[in-house]
Amino acid sequence: MSTKKVISLPEKKYFPLNRVEREIGIACDVEDLIHFAAIGEIELCVKINWQRYFDPDSIATDDIRIFSRYDYEKARKALTETDYTGHPELSYLEVAYETDITVFEEQIIYIGEPKDLIHIPVEIKGMFSVSSELFSFSEKALIDGGIFYEKTLKLPRANDFSVYDITSRSGGDGIKYTPTGISGLNYPVSVNNLYITNVELERLISGKTHSVLAQDKCNDKPNHGNVERFAAKREQILMAAMYIQKEYPEKCKTYVDWAKQIDISAISFWPDTGKPPLEIDGIERLLSKVFDPKKWSGN
Incomplete structure (x- = not known):
């Protein structure tokens, strides 16, 4: 009598849309998922692999802009206040945000004219969520196989994350850095390259979106x-x-x-x-x- 070996595989962190029904064991086709994303109940993501000076995906870029929140004054002082040498202690801030599916790293530097802080992307890798507006405006066209180019992508929901901040070396809690998204990557979005994270699947399975989704299905009124x-x-x-x-x-x-x-x-x-x-x-x-x-x- 032969016995099959059982391999213990790590938990998957994200899934292509056409695998969701199989994973959660209930009827939920691609059209449903696109609709739920269009009404803002779930996030759908694309996979990015971009590095400064090296773009393996050949993604068209148009002056990448980074959206993040941090202690602006503390960052500015770290880059402008001089020490005993007559120069600022730091020439740039290296900050990064990381989850089990997303890596986001940037440098913040100070320039004299115009006098402001500017952001330089270093690495953008992993899952990034697509705005619900793209789905709401293009729901049927996406389902029918259309491709749309999205410039603004956000960080997806995550249960845990880590922030690496070089300013923390001088004590305290650094500049309290939290990125929110990016703009400037003209990323082609289609049903074939959309993913759903396990965080969103857990929300579907636990029913956290059920009441709103059920109401939406039964009521077409605004x-x-x-x-x-x-x-x-x-x-x-x-x-x-x-x-x-x-x-x-x-x-x-x-x-x-x-x-x-x-x-x-x-x-x-x-x-x-x-x-x-x-x-x-x-x-x-x-x-x-x-x-x-x-x-x-x-x-």
């Missing part, structure tokens, strides 16, 4: 609660924008700079969370309408 919540968030952002424009007009010459300053100053406006109620790309879209009122369409 969710006025969501509309009201977004309106409240938008009002908070605009109030913060008015204050920033008054106090730091030089930081509001473009809607991108304006949004960045709101993000940097978030702890002052939202002390409980330390971050704005909208992601940086959402703030940019909102402020772009302030620059060009013709873009307003009632939402």
Whole structure:
């Protein structure tokens, strides 16, 4: 009588969409997952493997911008205050964020003109989530095999993460660095290169999204609660924008700079969370309408 060897394999951290039904053991096809992503109930990801000076994926780039939150003043002082030699202690800050599926590393340096901190991406590797807006605008086309190029990608939800911060060497807790996403990678998104993480699968299996998903399936009417919540968030952002424009007009010459300053100053406006109620790309879209009122369409 032959016996089969049982191999103990590590837990998978993410799955292609066409494997989800098999993994969770309940009916859940690709069309369902795209729909759930479109209404913001789950995150779907693409896999990135990008390094500075070396791009194995040959991903088209357009001035990569990094979105992160940190103690701006502490970072600036670390790069500008001189020691006994007459030079700053550090010429750059090396910061990194890591989970079991994502690595995100950058350098922060100070330049004299314009006097500001700039971000240089070093490594962008692993899973990055696609905005729900791409799915909501392109849901049917994606299901039918379409390809869309996404510039803004966010860090996916994670149960645990580590932050490496060179400023911690001088004591304290460093600059309290937390990245949120990237823009500038023109990444081709299709059903064939989308993944779902085990964190999102656990949310599906545990039923944390069940009540909202069931309601959405049974009710095609607009969710006025969501509309009201977004309106409240938008009002908070605009109030913060008015204050920033008054106090730091030089930081509001473009809607991108304006949004960045709101993000940097978030702890002052939202002390409980330390971050704005909208992601940086959402703030940019909102402020772009302030620059060009013709873009307003009632939402």
